[in-house]
Amino acid sequence: xxxxxxxxxxxxxxxxxxxxxxxxxxxxxxxxxxxxxxxxxxxxxxxxxxxxxxxxxxxxxxxxxxxxxxxxxxxxxxxxxxxxxxxxxxxxxxxxxxxxxxxxxxxxxxxxxxxxxxxxxxxxxxxxxxxxxxxxxxxxxxxxxxxxxxxxxxxxxxxxxxxxxxxxxxxxxxxxxxxxxxxxxxxxxxxxxxxxxxxxxxxxxxxxxxxxxx
Amino acid sequence: xxxxxxxxxxxxxxxxxxxxxxxxxxxxxxxxxxxxxxxxxxxxxxxxxxxxxxxxxxxxxxxxxxxxxxxxxxxxxxxxxxxxxxxxxxxxxxxxxxxxxxxxxxxxxxxxxxxxxxxxxxxxxxxxxxxxxxxxxxxxxxxxxxxxxxxxxxxxxxxxxxxxxxxxxxxxxxxxxxxxxxxxxxxxxxxxxxxxxxxxxxxxxxxxxxxxxx
DNA sequence: TTTTTATCAATATAAATATATCTATTTAAG
DNA sequence: CTTAAATAGATATATTTATATTGATAAAAA
Numbered sequence: 001x002x003x004x005x006x007x008x009x010x011x012x013x014x015x016x017x018x019x020x021x022x023x024x025x026x027x028x029x030x031x032x033x034x035x036x037x038x039x040x041x042x043x044x045x046x047x048x049x050x051x052x053x054x055x056x057x058x059x060x061x062x063x064x065x066x067x068x069x070x071x072x073x074x075x076x077x078x079x080x081x082x083x084x085x086x087x088x089x090x091x092x093x094x095x096x097x098x099x100x101x102x103x104x105x106x107x108x109x110x111x112x113x114x115x116x117x118x119x120x121x122x123x124x125x126x127x128x129x130x131x132x133x134x135x136x137x138x139x140x141x142x143x144x145x146x147x148x149x150x151x152x153x154x155x156x157x158x159x160x161x162x163x164x165x166x167x168x169x170x171x172x173x174x175x176x177x178x179x180x181x182x183x184x185x186x187x188x189x190x191x192x193x194x195x196x197x198x199x200x201x202x203x204x205x206x207x208x209x210x211x212x213x214x
Numbered sequence: 215x216x217x218x219x220x221x222x223x224x225x226x227x228x229x230x231x232x233x234x235x236x237x238x239x240x241x242x243x244x245x246x247x248x249x250x251x252x253x254x255x256x257x258x259x260x261x262x263x264x265x266x267x268x269x270x271x272x273x274x275x276x277x278x279x280x281x282x283x284x285x286x287x288x289x290x291x292x293x294x295x296x297x298x299x300x301x302x303x304x305x306x307x308x309x310x311x312x313x314x315x316x317x318x319x320x321x322x323x324x325x326x327x328x329x330x331x332x333x334x335x336x337x338x339x340x341x342x343x344x345x346x347x348x349x350x351x352x353x354x355x356x357x358x359x360x361x362x363x364x365x366x367x368x369x370x371x372x373x374x375x376x377x378x379x380x381x382x383x384x385x386x387x388x389x390x391x392x393x394x395x396x397x398x399x400x401x402x403x404x405x406x407x408x409x410x411x412x413x414x415x416x417x418x419x420x421x422x423x424x425x426x427x428x
Numbered sequence: 429t430t431t432t433t434a435t436c437a438a439t440a441t442a443a444a445t446a447t448a449t450c451t452a453t454t455t456a457a458g
Numbered sequence: 459c460t461t462a463a464a465t466a467g468a469t470a471t472a473t474t475t476a477t478a479t480t481g482a483t484a485a486a487a488a
Contacts, residue, residue: 010445014420018412045397049447064454064465081416082423096314103310110415150422175422183259191425193418198232201324202295204407206228208364208389209296211405224475250435263477278435279485
Protein backbone atom coordinates (compact mmCIF):
# COMPACT_ATOMS: atom_id res chain seq x y z
CA UNK A 1 0.00 0.00 0.00
CA UNK A 2 1.35 3.37 -0.98
CA UNK A 3 -0.64 5.55 1.38
CA UNK A 4 0.84 9.02 1.50
CA UNK A 5 2.10 10.04 4.90
CA UNK A 6 0.59 13.48 5.10
CA UNK A 7 2.51 14.27 8.24
CA UNK A 8 5.77 14.71 6.43
CA UNK A 9 5.26 17.00 3.49
CA UNK A 10 8.23 17.28 1.15
CA UNK A 11 10.06 20.56 1.47
CA UNK A 12 9.79 21.31 -2.27
CA UNK A 13 6.03 20.92 -1.95
CA UNK A 14 5.98 23.25 1.04
CA UNK A 15 7.98 25.81 -0.88
CA UNK A 16 5.41 25.80 -3.64
CA UNK A 17 2.50 26.22 -1.25
CA UNK A 18 2.69 30.00 -0.86
CA UNK A 19 2.56 30.45 -4.62
CA UNK A 20 -0.53 28.24 -4.76
CA UNK A 21 -2.05 30.16 -1.90
CA UNK A 22 -1.52 33.55 -3.51
CA UNK A 23 -2.69 32.37 -6.86
CA UNK A 24 -5.81 30.72 -5.48
CA UNK A 25 -6.67 33.81 -3.50
CA UNK A 26 -6.34 35.91 -6.62
CA UNK A 27 -8.88 33.63 -8.30
CA UNK A 28 -11.12 33.74 -5.29
CA UNK A 29 -11.54 37.49 -5.42
CA UNK A 30 -12.61 37.09 -9.02
CA UNK A 31 -15.53 35.04 -7.79
CA UNK A 32 -14.24 31.74 -9.11
CA UNK A 33 -15.32 28.74 -7.04
CA UNK A 34 -13.64 25.71 -8.60
CA UNK A 35 -10.21 25.35 -10.10
CA UNK A 36 -8.56 22.46 -11.93
CA UNK A 37 -4.96 21.44 -11.43
CA UNK A 38 -4.44 21.90 -15.15
CA UNK A 39 -5.40 25.53 -14.88
CA UNK A 40 -3.19 26.07 -11.85
CA UNK A 41 -0.25 24.39 -13.51
CA UNK A 42 -0.74 26.42 -16.62
CA UNK A 43 -0.78 29.74 -14.82
CA UNK A 44 2.11 28.95 -12.48
CA UNK A 45 4.40 27.36 -15.05
CA UNK A 46 4.25 23.96 -13.42
CA UNK A 47 3.04 20.62 -14.65
CA UNK A 48 -0.44 19.35 -13.69
CA UNK A 49 0.88 16.12 -12.21
CA UNK A 50 3.03 18.00 -9.77
CA UNK A 51 0.22 20.31 -8.77
CA UNK A 52 -2.04 17.32 -8.19
CA UNK A 53 0.61 15.61 -6.09
CA UNK A 54 1.03 18.73 -4.03
CA UNK A 55 -2.71 19.12 -3.56
CA UNK A 56 -2.91 15.54 -2.31
CA UNK A 57 -1.30 16.70 0.90
CA UNK A 58 -4.34 18.83 1.64
CA UNK A 59 -6.35 15.60 1.91
CA UNK A 60 -8.95 17.19 -0.28
CA UNK A 61 -10.10 15.66 -3.50
CA UNK A 62 -11.27 17.36 -6.61
CA UNK A 63 -14.08 16.51 -8.93
CA UNK A 64 -13.41 15.41 -12.50
CA UNK A 65 -14.29 18.02 -15.05
CA UNK A 66 -14.71 20.53 -12.24
CA UNK A 67 -11.61 20.66 -10.14
CA UNK A 68 -11.01 21.60 -6.54
CA UNK A 69 -13.13 23.84 -4.37
CA UNK A 70 -11.12 27.01 -4.16
CA UNK A 71 -12.12 28.04 -0.69
CA UNK A 72 -11.49 24.66 0.88
CA UNK A 73 -8.17 24.45 -0.89
CA UNK A 74 -7.00 27.82 0.43
CA UNK A 75 -8.15 26.88 3.90
CA UNK A 76 -6.35 23.57 3.77
CA UNK A 77 -3.09 25.09 2.59
CA UNK A 78 -3.23 27.78 5.24
CA UNK A 79 -3.92 25.10 7.81
CA UNK A 80 -0.97 23.02 6.68
CA UNK A 81 1.35 25.99 6.92
CA UNK A 82 -0.13 27.15 10.18
CA UNK A 83 -0.94 30.44 8.49
CA UNK A 84 -4.50 30.37 9.75
CA UNK A 85 -3.36 31.57 13.13
CA UNK A 86 -1.02 34.49 13.43
CA UNK A 87 2.39 34.03 15.07
CA UNK A 88 4.17 36.92 16.68
CA UNK A 89 7.83 37.52 16.03
CA UNK A 90 10.55 39.95 17.01
CA UNK A 91 13.48 40.83 14.85
CA UNK A 92 16.97 41.20 16.20
CA UNK A 93 19.08 43.64 14.24
CA UNK A 94 17.35 46.73 12.91
CA UNK A 95 19.80 47.52 10.14
CA UNK A 96 18.79 47.79 6.54
CA UNK A 97 17.71 44.19 6.22
CA UNK A 98 15.89 44.28 9.54
CA UNK A 99 14.10 47.44 8.48
CA UNK A 100 13.20 45.85 5.18
CA UNK A 101 11.58 42.91 6.89
CA UNK A 102 9.83 45.11 9.46
CA UNK A 103 8.46 47.28 6.69
CA UNK A 104 7.24 44.43 4.57
CA UNK A 105 3.60 44.19 5.48
CA UNK A 106 3.11 41.15 3.30
CA UNK A 107 4.12 38.74 6.05
CA UNK A 108 0.78 39.23 7.72
CA UNK A 109 -0.76 37.30 4.87
CA UNK A 110 1.59 34.53 5.83
CA UNK A 111 0.56 34.39 9.45
CA UNK A 112 3.55 36.35 10.66
CA UNK A 113 3.40 39.56 12.63
CA UNK A 114 6.72 41.13 13.48
CA UNK A 115 5.72 43.13 16.50
CA UNK A 116 9.00 44.68 17.58
CA UNK A 117 12.66 45.20 16.80
CA UNK A 118 15.66 44.53 18.97
CA UNK A 119 18.93 46.37 18.57
CA UNK A 120 22.11 47.03 20.52
CA UNK A 121 22.29 50.59 19.29
CA UNK A 122 21.00 52.92 22.00
CA UNK A 123 20.14 55.59 19.45
CA UNK A 124 17.52 53.30 18.01
CA UNK A 125 15.79 52.43 21.27
CA UNK A 126 12.29 53.76 21.58
CA UNK A 127 12.22 54.76 17.93
CA UNK A 128 9.77 53.22 15.52
CA UNK A 129 10.28 51.43 12.24
CA UNK A 130 7.14 50.88 10.22
CA UNK A 131 5.12 51.37 13.37
CA UNK A 132 7.13 48.84 15.38
CA UNK A 133 9.19 49.94 18.36
CA UNK A 134 12.85 49.08 18.79
CA UNK A 135 13.97 47.72 22.17
CA UNK A 136 17.33 46.82 23.74
CA UNK A 137 18.23 43.11 23.89
CA UNK A 138 17.55 42.99 27.62
CA UNK A 139 13.89 43.56 26.87
CA UNK A 140 13.45 40.29 25.00
CA UNK A 141 12.23 38.46 28.09
CA UNK A 142 9.48 40.97 28.74
CA UNK A 143 8.49 41.11 25.08
CA UNK A 144 8.22 37.36 24.86
CA UNK A 145 6.06 37.12 27.93
CA UNK A 146 3.72 39.93 27.03
CA UNK A 147 3.24 39.04 23.39
CA UNK A 148 3.54 35.29 23.02
CA UNK A 149 6.49 35.61 20.71
CA UNK A 150 7.03 32.38 18.84
CA UNK A 151 9.65 33.32 16.29
CA UNK A 152 12.93 35.15 16.56
CA UNK A 153 14.30 36.67 13.38
CA UNK A 154 18.03 37.23 13.27
CA UNK A 155 19.38 39.95 11.01
CA UNK A 156 22.39 40.95 13.08
CA UNK A 157 25.94 40.69 11.71
CA UNK A 158 27.51 37.23 11.65
CA UNK A 159 29.61 37.92 14.74
CA UNK A 160 26.69 38.46 17.05
CA UNK A 161 24.22 36.00 15.56
CA UNK A 162 25.05 33.16 17.95
CA UNK A 163 24.73 35.49 20.92
CA UNK A 164 21.30 36.60 19.78
CA UNK A 165 20.26 33.03 19.15
CA UNK A 166 21.31 32.10 22.68
CA UNK A 167 19.39 35.03 24.07
CA UNK A 168 16.27 34.07 22.15
CA UNK A 169 16.50 30.46 23.23
CA UNK A 170 17.12 31.46 26.85
CA UNK A 171 13.88 33.40 26.76
CA UNK A 172 11.87 30.50 25.49
CA UNK A 173 11.76 31.11 21.76
CA UNK A 174 11.83 27.83 19.90
CA UNK A 175 11.88 28.97 16.29
CA UNK A 176 14.55 31.07 14.62
CA UNK A 177 14.66 32.56 11.17
CA UNK A 178 18.32 33.21 10.62
CA UNK A 179 19.58 35.62 8.00
CA UNK A 180 23.14 35.72 9.30
CA UNK A 181 25.65 33.69 7.32
CA UNK A 182 26.53 31.37 10.17
CA UNK A 183 25.35 28.00 11.35
CA UNK A 184 23.65 28.48 14.69
CA UNK A 185 24.14 26.11 17.56
CA UNK A 186 20.85 25.51 19.32
CA UNK A 187 19.12 22.78 21.34
CA UNK A 188 17.45 20.02 19.36
CA UNK A 189 13.94 21.27 20.03
CA UNK A 190 14.61 24.66 18.48
CA UNK A 191 13.68 24.97 14.83
CA UNK A 192 16.10 27.01 12.74
CA UNK A 193 15.41 28.14 9.20
CA UNK A 194 18.51 29.52 7.55
CA UNK A 195 18.24 32.13 4.87
CA UNK A 196 21.48 32.28 3.01
CA UNK A 197 21.94 34.74 0.20
CA UNK A 198 25.42 33.42 -0.51
CA UNK A 199 23.93 30.02 -1.30
CA UNK A 200 21.50 31.50 -3.75
CA UNK A 201 24.18 33.62 -5.30
CA UNK A 202 26.28 30.50 -5.71
CA UNK A 203 23.54 28.84 -7.69
CA UNK A 204 23.01 31.94 -9.80
CA UNK A 205 26.74 32.42 -10.43
CA UNK A 206 27.21 28.86 -11.53
CA UNK A 207 24.21 28.99 -13.83
CA UNK A 208 25.55 32.16 -15.41
CA UNK A 209 28.90 30.49 -15.93
CA UNK A 210 27.27 27.49 -17.55
CA UNK A 211 25.12 29.67 -19.76
CA UNK A 212 28.23 31.45 -21.03
CA UNK A 213 29.92 28.16 -21.84
CA UNK A 214 27.14 27.13 -24.19
CA UNK B 215 30.74 3.35 -15.64
CA UNK B 216 29.64 5.89 -13.10
CA UNK B 217 31.82 8.80 -14.08
CA UNK B 218 30.54 11.94 -12.44
CA UNK B 219 29.40 14.54 -14.90
CA UNK B 220 31.12 17.54 -13.43
CA UNK B 221 29.32 19.88 -15.76
CA UNK B 222 26.05 19.55 -13.95
CA UNK B 223 26.64 20.06 -10.27
CA UNK B 224 23.62 19.33 -8.07
CA UNK B 225 22.00 22.44 -6.72
CA UNK B 226 22.26 21.25 -3.10
CA UNK B 227 25.99 20.86 -3.60
CA UNK B 228 26.22 24.34 -5.06
CA UNK B 229 24.35 25.75 -2.11
CA UNK B 230 26.86 24.22 0.26
CA UNK B 231 29.83 25.59 -1.66
CA UNK B 232 29.86 29.09 -0.12
CA UNK B 233 29.96 27.61 3.36
CA UNK B 234 32.91 25.44 2.38
CA UNK B 235 34.58 28.42 0.82
CA UNK B 236 34.21 30.62 3.87
CA UNK B 237 35.26 27.88 6.21
CA UNK B 238 38.30 26.94 4.16
CA UNK B 239 39.38 30.54 3.94
CA UNK B 240 39.12 30.85 7.70
CA UNK B 241 41.49 27.88 7.99
CA UNK B 242 43.79 29.34 5.39
CA UNK B 243 44.43 32.50 7.37
CA UNK B 244 45.43 30.31 10.28
CA UNK B 245 48.23 28.96 8.14
CA UNK B 246 46.71 25.52 7.68
CA UNK B 247 47.66 23.84 4.40
CA UNK B 248 45.78 20.56 4.30
CA UNK B 249 42.29 19.72 5.45
CA UNK B 250 40.41 16.43 5.65
CA UNK B 251 36.77 16.00 4.78
CA UNK B 252 36.26 14.57 8.25
CA UNK B 253 37.39 17.82 9.80
CA UNK B 254 35.28 19.92 7.46
CA UNK B 255 32.23 17.79 8.10
CA UNK B 256 32.77 18.01 11.81
CA UNK B 257 33.04 21.78 11.86
CA UNK B 258 30.16 22.40 9.48
CA UNK B 259 27.73 19.89 10.96
CA UNK B 260 27.75 17.71 7.87
CA UNK B 261 28.76 14.14 7.30
CA UNK B 262 32.16 13.32 5.79
CA UNK B 263 30.68 11.34 2.92
CA UNK B 264 28.68 14.29 1.74
CA UNK B 265 31.62 16.64 1.97
CA UNK B 266 33.74 14.21 -0.02
CA UNK B 267 31.04 13.89 -2.66
CA UNK B 268 30.81 17.64 -2.92
CA UNK B 269 34.57 18.01 -3.20
CA UNK B 270 34.61 15.50 -6.06
CA UNK B 271 33.11 18.18 -8.27
CA UNK B 272 36.29 20.20 -7.92
CA UNK B 273 38.10 17.40 -9.76
CA UNK B 274 40.76 17.56 -7.10
CA UNK B 275 41.78 14.54 -5.12
CA UNK B 276 42.95 14.38 -1.58
CA UNK B 277 45.60 12.31 0.09
CA UNK B 278 44.74 9.67 2.67
CA UNK B 279 45.65 10.62 6.20
CA UNK B 280 46.33 14.17 4.99
CA UNK B 281 43.34 15.54 3.19
CA UNK B 282 42.95 18.15 0.50
CA UNK B 283 45.22 21.02 -0.31
CA UNK B 284 43.42 24.02 1.09
CA UNK B 285 44.54 26.57 -1.43
CA UNK B 286 43.74 24.45 -4.45
CA UNK B 287 40.38 23.61 -2.98
CA UNK B 288 39.42 27.24 -2.44
CA UNK B 289 40.60 28.09 -5.94
CA UNK B 290 38.61 25.24 -7.43
CA UNK B 291 35.41 26.18 -5.62
CA UNK B 292 35.76 29.81 -6.60
CA UNK B 293 36.35 28.73 -10.15
CA UNK B 294 33.26 26.54 -10.18
CA UNK B 295 31.13 29.37 -8.87
CA UNK B 296 32.74 31.91 -11.14
CA UNK B 297 33.70 33.88 -8.05
CA UNK B 298 37.26 34.25 -9.23
CA UNK B 299 36.24 37.04 -11.56
CA UNK B 300 34.04 39.87 -10.37
CA UNK B 301 30.65 40.45 -11.99
CA UNK B 302 29.03 43.84 -11.95
CA UNK B 303 25.39 44.23 -11.05
CA UNK B 304 22.81 46.95 -10.70
CA UNK B 305 19.90 46.80 -8.34
CA UNK B 306 16.45 47.96 -9.30
CA UNK B 307 14.41 49.22 -6.37
CA UNK B 308 16.27 51.16 -3.72
CA UNK B 309 13.82 50.60 -0.89
CA UNK B 310 14.80 49.00 2.37
CA UNK B 311 15.71 45.67 0.86
CA UNK B 312 17.57 47.30 -2.00
CA UNK B 313 19.50 49.45 0.45
CA UNK B 314 20.28 46.40 2.53
CA UNK B 315 21.77 44.60 -0.43
CA UNK B 316 23.66 47.69 -1.59
CA UNK B 317 25.10 48.16 1.87
CA UNK B 318 26.16 44.57 2.30
CA UNK B 319 29.82 44.64 1.37
CA UNK B 320 30.11 40.88 1.76
CA UNK B 321 29.01 40.20 -1.79
CA UNK B 322 32.41 41.28 -3.05
CA UNK B 323 33.81 38.12 -1.56
CA UNK B 324 31.34 36.29 -3.71
CA UNK B 325 32.41 37.91 -6.95
CA UNK B 326 29.54 40.36 -7.00
CA UNK B 327 29.88 44.11 -7.15
CA UNK B 328 26.65 46.06 -7.09
CA UNK B 329 27.78 49.24 -8.74
CA UNK B 330 24.59 51.26 -8.87
CA UNK B 331 20.94 51.51 -7.89
CA UNK B 332 17.95 52.16 -10.10
CA UNK B 333 14.77 53.71 -8.80
CA UNK B 334 11.66 55.39 -10.16
CA UNK B 335 11.63 57.88 -7.33
CA UNK B 336 13.04 61.20 -8.56
CA UNK B 337 14.00 62.22 -5.06
CA UNK B 338 16.50 59.40 -4.93
CA UNK B 339 18.23 60.18 -8.22
CA UNK B 340 21.81 61.31 -7.85
CA UNK B 341 21.86 60.37 -4.19
CA UNK B 342 24.20 57.72 -2.89
CA UNK B 343 23.57 54.57 -0.87
CA UNK B 344 26.66 52.96 0.55
CA UNK B 345 28.73 54.84 -1.97
CA UNK B 346 26.62 53.73 -4.93
CA UNK B 347 24.66 56.23 -6.97
CA UNK B 348 20.98 55.89 -7.72
CA UNK B 349 19.84 56.42 -11.31
CA UNK B 350 16.46 56.57 -13.09
CA UNK B 351 15.40 53.48 -15.05
CA UNK B 352 16.12 55.19 -18.37
CA UNK B 353 19.80 55.12 -17.47
CA UNK B 354 20.05 51.33 -17.46
CA UNK B 355 21.20 51.20 -21.07
CA UNK B 356 24.09 53.57 -20.43
CA UNK B 357 25.03 51.84 -17.17
CA UNK B 358 25.13 48.45 -18.84
CA UNK B 359 27.33 49.66 -21.67
CA UNK B 360 29.77 51.55 -19.51
CA UNK B 361 30.17 48.97 -16.78
CA UNK B 362 29.68 45.54 -18.30
CA UNK B 363 26.72 44.80 -16.09
CA UNK B 364 25.99 41.10 -16.06
CA UNK B 365 23.38 40.81 -13.35
CA UNK B 366 20.19 42.69 -12.65
CA UNK B 367 18.86 42.49 -9.12
CA UNK B 368 15.15 43.12 -8.71
CA UNK B 369 13.89 44.44 -5.39
CA UNK B 370 10.98 46.46 -6.65
CA UNK B 371 7.38 45.72 -5.56
CA UNK B 372 5.67 42.76 -7.19
CA UNK B 373 3.63 44.97 -9.51
CA UNK B 374 6.63 46.46 -11.28
CA UNK B 375 8.94 43.45 -11.22
CA UNK B 376 8.02 42.22 -14.69
CA UNK B 377 8.48 45.69 -16.13
CA UNK B 378 11.94 45.94 -14.62
CA UNK B 379 12.82 42.47 -15.86
CA UNK B 380 11.77 43.45 -19.37
CA UNK B 381 13.84 46.60 -19.16
CA UNK B 382 16.89 44.66 -17.98
CA UNK B 383 16.50 42.07 -20.72
CA UNK B 384 15.98 44.73 -23.37
CA UNK B 385 19.30 46.22 -22.37
CA UNK B 386 21.17 42.98 -22.72
CA UNK B 387 21.25 41.69 -19.17
CA UNK B 388 21.01 37.91 -19.16
CA UNK B 389 20.93 37.13 -15.46
CA UNK B 390 18.34 38.26 -12.95
CA UNK B 391 18.25 37.85 -9.19
CA UNK B 392 14.62 38.32 -8.37
CA UNK B 393 13.43 39.20 -4.87
CA UNK B 394 9.91 40.09 -5.93
CA UNK B 395 7.29 37.45 -5.17
CA UNK B 396 6.34 36.90 -8.78
CA UNK B 397 7.34 34.51 -11.51
CA UNK B 398 9.12 36.48 -14.19
CA UNK B 399 8.56 35.85 -17.84
CA UNK B 400 11.85 36.04 -19.70
CA UNK B 401 13.48 34.59 -22.83
CA UNK B 402 14.99 31.14 -22.48
CA UNK B 403 18.57 32.37 -22.49
CA UNK B 404 18.03 34.59 -19.45
CA UNK B 405 18.93 33.02 -16.13
CA UNK B 406 16.59 33.88 -13.28
CA UNK B 407 17.25 33.09 -9.66
CA UNK B 408 14.20 33.62 -7.50
CA UNK B 409 14.53 34.54 -3.88
CA UNK B 410 11.30 33.87 -2.15
CA UNK B 411 10.91 34.66 1.51
CA UNK B 412 7.37 33.33 1.55
CA UNK B 413 8.66 29.92 0.52
CA UNK B 414 11.14 29.86 3.34
CA UNK B 415 8.57 31.08 5.78
CA UNK B 416 6.29 28.29 4.64
CA UNK B 417 8.91 25.72 5.49
CA UNK B 418 9.58 27.33 8.84
CA UNK B 419 5.89 27.63 9.70
CA UNK B 420 5.22 24.03 8.92
CA UNK B 421 8.20 22.86 10.92
CA UNK B 422 7.02 24.90 13.88
CA UNK B 423 3.59 23.36 13.57
CA UNK B 424 5.05 19.87 13.46
CA UNK B 425 7.29 20.57 16.43
CA UNK B 426 4.26 21.64 18.46
CA UNK B 427 2.40 18.45 17.56
CA UNK B 428 5.12 16.30 19.05
C1' DT C 429 60.24 -3.16 9.25
C1' DT C 430 55.46 -4.30 10.26
C1' DT C 431 51.19 -2.84 12.05
C1' DT C 432 47.78 0.34 12.92
C1' DT C 433 44.98 4.10 11.80
C1' DA C 434 42.96 7.79 9.31
C1' DT C 435 41.33 8.98 5.15
C1' DC C 436 40.37 8.90 0.35
C1' DA C 437 38.03 6.72 -3.77
C1' DA C 438 34.88 3.85 -5.94
C1' DT C 439 30.87 1.48 -5.84
C1' DA C 440 26.45 0.20 -4.06
C1' DT C 441 22.19 1.09 -1.82
C1' DA C 442 18.47 3.79 -0.13
C1' DA C 443 15.49 7.66 0.13
C1' DA C 444 13.22 11.47 -1.71
C1' DT C 445 11.24 13.73 -5.44
C1' DA C 446 9.57 14.31 -10.11
C1' DT C 447 7.34 12.57 -14.03
C1' DA C 448 4.60 9.35 -16.73
C1' DT C 449 0.87 6.05 -17.57
C1' DC C 450 -3.38 4.11 -17.03
C1' DT C 451 -8.06 3.65 -15.23
C1' DA C 452 -12.37 5.06 -13.35
C1' DT C 453 -15.46 8.72 -12.76
C1' DT C 454 -18.09 12.62 -13.73
C1' DT C 455 -20.04 16.05 -16.37
C1' DA C 456 -21.63 18.14 -20.47
C1' DA C 457 -22.94 17.80 -25.11
C1' DG C 458 -25.38 15.41 -28.59
C1' DC D 459 -29.82 8.27 -22.58
C1' DT D 460 -25.60 7.73 -24.68
C1' DT D 461 -21.22 9.12 -25.71
C1' DA D 462 -17.04 11.83 -25.63
C1' DA D 463 -13.98 14.72 -23.19
C1' DA D 464 -11.79 16.10 -19.12
C1' DT D 465 -9.83 15.09 -14.93
C1' DA D 466 -8.83 12.98 -10.44
C1' DG D 467 -6.52 9.11 -8.37
C1' DA D 468 -3.69 5.16 -8.20
C1' DT D 469 0.28 3.11 -9.59
C1' DA D 470 4.62 2.73 -11.94
C1' DT D 471 8.94 4.49 -13.50
C1' DA D 472 12.78 7.67 -13.72
C1' DT D 473 15.74 10.93 -11.77
C1' DT D 474 18.11 13.15 -8.31
C1' DT D 475 20.26 13.30 -4.02
C1' DA D 476 21.87 11.30 0.26
C1' DT D 477 23.99 7.70 2.73
C1' DA D 478 26.42 3.36 3.40
C1' DT D 479 29.97 -0.06 2.36
C1' DT D 480 34.18 -1.71 0.90
C1' DG D 481 38.83 -1.62 -0.43
C1' DA D 482 43.09 0.99 -1.29
C1' DT D 483 46.67 4.07 0.23
C1' DA D 484 49.65 6.82 2.79
C1' DA D 485 51.38 8.36 7.13
C1' DA D 486 52.42 7.50 11.85
C1' DA D 487 53.30 4.37 15.57
C1' DA D 488 54.97 0.05 17.40
